[in-house]
Amino acid sequence: MTRWWVVATVSVIFALPVWADDGSKDEKVAQEVRNVVKQLQMRYEKTTDLQADFSQKTKIEGFERPVTSSGKVYIKKPGRLRWDYLDPATEQIYVNQDDVKVYVPEHKQVLVGKLTHMAASKAPLELLQGAAKLDESFEIEPTKGKERGAAGLPLLTLIPKAKQQDSTQNLQKIVVEVFPKTYYIRTVSLYEVSGNVASFEFSNLKPNLGVGNEVFDFKTPPDAEVVKAPVLNGP
Numbered sequence: 001m002t003r004w005w006v007v008a009t010v011s012v013i014f015a016l017p018v019w020a021d022d023g024s025k026d027e028k029v030a031q032e033v034r035n036v037v038k039q040l041q042m043r044y045e046k047t048t049d050l051q052a053d054f055s056q057k058t059k060i061e062g063f064e065r066p067v068t069s070s071g072k073v074y075i076k077k078p079g080r081l082r083w084d085y086l087d088p089a090t091e092q093i094y095v096n097q098d099d100v101k102v103y104v105p106e107h108k109q110v111l112v113g114k115l116t117h118m119a120a121s122k123a124p125l126e127l128l129q130g131a132a133k134l135d136e137s138f139e140i141e142p143t144k145g146k147e148r149g150a151a152g153l154p155l156l157t158l159i160p161k162a163k164q165q166d167s168t169q170n171l172q173k174i175v176v177e178v179f180p181k182t183y184y185i186r187t188v189s190l191y192e193v194s195g196n197v198a199s200f201e202f203s204n205l206k207p208n209l210g211v212g213n214e215v216f217d218f219k220t221p222p223d224a225e226v227v228k229a230p231v232l233n234g235p
Helices: 003-015 027-045 123-128
Strands: 049-059 067-076 080-087 091-096 099-104 109-114 138-142 156-160 171-178 185-192 197-207 225-228
Touching: 027 138, 027 156, 027 171
Parallel strands: 109 225
Antiparallel strands: 049 067, 049 197, 067 080, 080 091, 091 099, 099 109, 138 156, 156 171, 171 185, 185 197
């Protein structure tokens, strides 16, 4: 997956509540998952905007060392996102409903396009706008194994449903960890079919500060070249 697709997917999970699948052979674990999901949903239903720091570690199949980066993310319902990479290089990603702009100062270039075209699916846009639920695209279940998150809370695994495989063909699963007490999302890990894994850890979360729209408004610098993003599906 390219960076913007990873960011769009993570931001969808980060900004919206998750609904759980009740099906599980282990009723005790299933009940724990349902409780985490309920608390998570209640928390995000009360969140209108959110900003946080993030660190990203991407393990690429065939490479010994992971690629690391960090920055800040801003989210405002419905459908507005700003994702700033600050280290080791500066890059800004803006989403406003269906419009996407990716600014790379080093290259003096702005990539522009439509999220529905760039993601090869309407699911990211619908989720960012709050028009869809994650359980319409994913099976949500306890994470296999004994590993648990902070304070012993269960990890959530999201697996693309068969009917969604055409739009998430590179994605094998997503694993989500929440903060104890607040139930905001602490980590998100995206596992690709290829073996690549992109992991995000969030910190310094600040909800409902009344973030203004100007934070999400991007003005193209006069010296930047504007390039149309590739279309991964039909218009």
